[in-house]
Amino acid sequence: MSSVNRFIQFNNETINAKHMIQLEQLARALSRSPYLTLTVRKLMEFRPKEGAISISHFWKHRDSDIEKKGQLSDLYLLTAGFWRYFDLSAWNRYKEEVNHLPIREFALQLAMSAEEFRLSNLIRHQRPGTETAFVVREDVYSIFHEQQMTVNFNKGFISDSLFSFLYIALRKGSHITLLVDEYPIYFKRILSKWQFVFDSKSTADSCQICLDILYALEEELTKDLTHTFVSLHENLQETVYEDKNKRQIEQENSDNSPSSESIEEMFRTWHRENKKQQGPHLEFELTKGNKGKINDGRIEEGDESNEIDNEGTGTSTSNKKSKQLGEVNGKTDKKRTKQSGERFGDEHQNVTFEEKKINLRTDSNVKENIGIIRLQQKPLVKAFTKEIRKRIDQKQESKRTRLSKGRLTPNLTSLITDQRPKPFYKKNNPSLPMDAVFGLLVDSSASMIDKMEETKKAVLLFHDVLRNLGIRHDIVSYFEDAYEASENEQPNTFLFCHQVEDGVKDHSEAIFSLDAHEDNRDGLAIRWMAERLYSRSEKHKFILFFSDGEPSAYGYAANGIIDTAEAVIEVEKKGIHILHLFLSSEEPVEEQLQLFQMMFGSKTATAKNVDEFTTQTLRLLRRMLYLVVK
Template structure:
């Protein structure tokens, strides 16, 4: 789980999870699409099949206010502009027209650039509040294209240089100095580009692009070297045209529906994802839910044919003796696995998970360790438990004085002295137990191996303290089976060391039997434990996460930080307090602290050495139990 120190520093960069969630909410509101997800890529783009919109990394490494405004402009442009006002049909037809043209990339990206200009103006007029973000965008993008214009022209990348020139013309007008000596009818090309201010649709812009291409295709032979726009890459005939077969009538005619906007494409793919939730979307959407086969592809039977192969199903009927013990064990294991589905977040759609008790190792070594560690921790636990019990007793014995009704106090001078005497009091009702419940998640990834014993000591102390205070708690490790994880299936395991049903049972040996495995999927584990805590009736619910770095699992390294932050916010919103303890063998760096703060907010603690794991655990428990005592 520890983050690798990559050899290039910018490979370690991550966007602030809180900011990314803010942009995501803005995008969802503007698009009226609560299912939208947001990420960051090289160029801003839309991915309908994944339900994702992406910000551009172009805005990084700038002052915070510039970066914020630039990213907002990406969100505004995609969700309030391209989302509803970019014609998919015109785009598909345009791409088909220039499919085999030597300047294909240039034609496509020029149309997207013209549409960006049109939609920025449209959104700004419709929503004046976006003006500042778009002003920053124009300023930064103009500076970028001015810098690239001379560089590309000098290198002989004339198509790229023309792309830069057209952007400058669109936003500054045709009378601006071109900086380079063109061997093109540049004035006429700029004049055509200036007509973009009057264009009202994607079709109008496509017509202007056709006129520009007609003027240069005999002069410029080489296509674009660099890519400037990626927003149209994922919008093709495959994503825009769907074939539905709903019943016989539709099945016979093969009804085809062409989507007109990006919004319609996103919503269609989202509906199909929700209803099917599988990998069928890698193919054309062909459904036959209500249709009947006409038998045209049937093969005539032959009663004289020889039987070449026999097979048996996985029934556990009278013929179950055919199965080997290994086959039966594998089948039982599959039946115990649960599908995460969309209940645990979009990142975990293909996760299957298993909840099982940790296999207790009752050897002499574990027994000796348990006795030795408890003897070492005994003074700390005794003093801590005594402190908590005294605080509980003080709370129980405390009484509320100066009330207008209740029991009469022995001090009646208030009747003579006070203008409005309040001589009554009431005792607080004693509580049999603390109204709190705890869940502890322990990172089970391979990176925990070098600090395994110290982690077990901290978990053991956590267990012994809560057990003596009769506080309900559950302890589980979590990991992903990296050896069997694929794009379609990511098996995860929760190894339960102590459950709510165990009450005050001593599970010390179970804790010492915990071992490390492979990867970790933190957001998924937090949502899983949150559900278990929400099923409890206690007033105070605490979820502790013991880990040693950032999430790492199949297809999860890119969005793991954001997903973890989102899971923490979801838990807090539902009344579960999430606290993180960073388990490290050395003092965490500033970058690591910033990362934990990004994922867990201000409820993240760190130890500067493995020896301090138990001290930090005591400190966290003291604070949380203090909250529960009140």
């Protein structure tokens, strides 16, 4: 199963997609940055180039309450603390001061530890509701560093042991002196300088305290950290200032006001730059130029009077592969591809997609197979259609009586007994087609190859039932071309077996032309189908989603689960109902069931073997249509 940005390649853990989405929304709210994304890494990180922050994997495999509160404490520190109250100018000056030291990494991580303590106290004061999360954080990390202090000292990693000692000193106070009786004397000596962190009011204050400690340790400590305890500083690139003399000015942040040179501003700067790089840049058409010609390897000097031999068209991310020319049987074939851009989510910025009708198979046995399968399914289709029509009729009265005009009722006593008699009635008009539209998405990834035949039967059943009920619907197969996918472009294809515009036409041959291809980008497919249905006028809109596994595509394995869960939430907010059927050729394991519940919540069903595909399809259709006729 997939995990979020695995820092260990063999780590095969699943994530709680709904919980991650909630944390990401909280991060965006606290930072007031709607573009911010959240991932899980080994340690807390800022990644401004990607517009992302990362909480630590440290909290995994713990009690569920500790895990949630620990992750919240990471989030509070990143978005409510470092985001606005960490001064990048003071940090850059500190980096210059410690660059020449043999214990440079110790110096950088120590300053970050001091800032974490200062900012956690600031957040607690501003937001009292965060107190419980920080209490859990300090308890767990204190136990961790007590263990690390002893282990690292015994191994001879003195810098690592000292770092853990100083971390505990801020949380345990005088209790720490009992732990270091057998340690070097300078462990206790530098506590007199370290205790000033309690009074630190700014990043500059924390950095100055760390500098004082480093100078005191200059002759004592010669070997740098062996382990990495903090990685927040690794992606904080130095900001470029218009006036470099400003860097020499000491800023006083005693009022804890947000720094103008903050991580928030750095993220916004990167975000603005990324936005500028999108769009129709470098699009051009060469219709004249001064370039010289090349004749027999000789270069001729350019001349404006030269005639044009060739025309070239430039491309960019906005129109990439919008026109692709290829020779097919001696004829020029144009592919009409579209750019996903931002409308289908951040994970699909570089996706190009093509919409086309499926190519029909020429196999002579197809029609015969369809006839046999329809004969087998006929009782199911007939019974189901009858059930739905009966349910519709129960909601309607057979005729409307006591009308001023219409047909004369046989019982005319009301002419005598009523002061204003209404002896007429009208029969109800024949029931109109149900006010609903369906979109069926069929995962056509390579893993579907052993399930495709049974899937076709289920899709045919879906098609026949909706045709009998006069309900318009889409049937679309989707996949990504894994062989052509790259970092700059991921080509996807949507193949129509049946379109809403086709009404009740029979497209059974198109359904039986379905085939397995390569990868599946589920979040994209759901948003794409939702866009089609959202523009329709029908009152009830449904997406039925057939798949046999988790999403998998180029650069999508890490965040595919979260992106699909987000797509489901977005679609339901638009008033479109979505149901998922997990197609499995064998009994699904608990881990698989939990994965799909994360993505689809209660709106997922499971076919335990291929024989259940059709019966589960009917069950889901019944569930959907009951919403229409209730």
